[in-house]
Amino acid sequence: SGDLHCTSGCGYQSKRKDDWQRHEEINQPQEIWSCIRCRTQSRRHHFIAHRKDKLIEHIKNKHADLLDKNRNQLFVERLDDLVNKSKFDVPPTFKRRCGFCGQRFFNWKKRNTHIFRHFKNKI
Incomplete structure (x- = not known):
């Protein structure tokens, strides 16, 4: 309370x-975030969030195969790319x-x- x-x-x-x-x-x-990876895989129920941190959490948990955690810079660049492509411009x-x-x-x-x-x- x-x-x-x-x-x-x-x-x-x-x-x-x-x-x-x-x-x-x-x-x-x-803001609206819709996971680009889920959308491009034609999943019926793709991930949608209204917070960027929730999208990042989703990508790290569900699409870890896309991210190279051993090469930190590549990890950050790839994650940023996925996040940027997942943002929807909404009024x-x-x-x-x-x-x-x-x-x-x-x-x-x-x-x-x-x-x-x-x-x-x-x-």
Whole structure:
């Protein structure tokens, strides 16, 4: 429990700003990652994530054969290549109006900073 609440109303609460922001992106994703390897192998259920770190974890766990861990530089370059090819450009979607005061936002980070300040009673 905590003083930061999900703005979509699911009941999630947190004390940490980073955890709260990460949760907000579950309901309002700002990036979409779809594993390029899964897609090119025509898998019916390919991996999709809204966080880059989750895609990297997936590639390391499910596609280790593509990565040469013995040659560290190649590992990093190959991983970066797979990650970059897996990113989908999506228009940012999020609740533009602050639920506290009604202020309108066009920038995700500014929106979150503003709402965080409401939660901390600094506005």
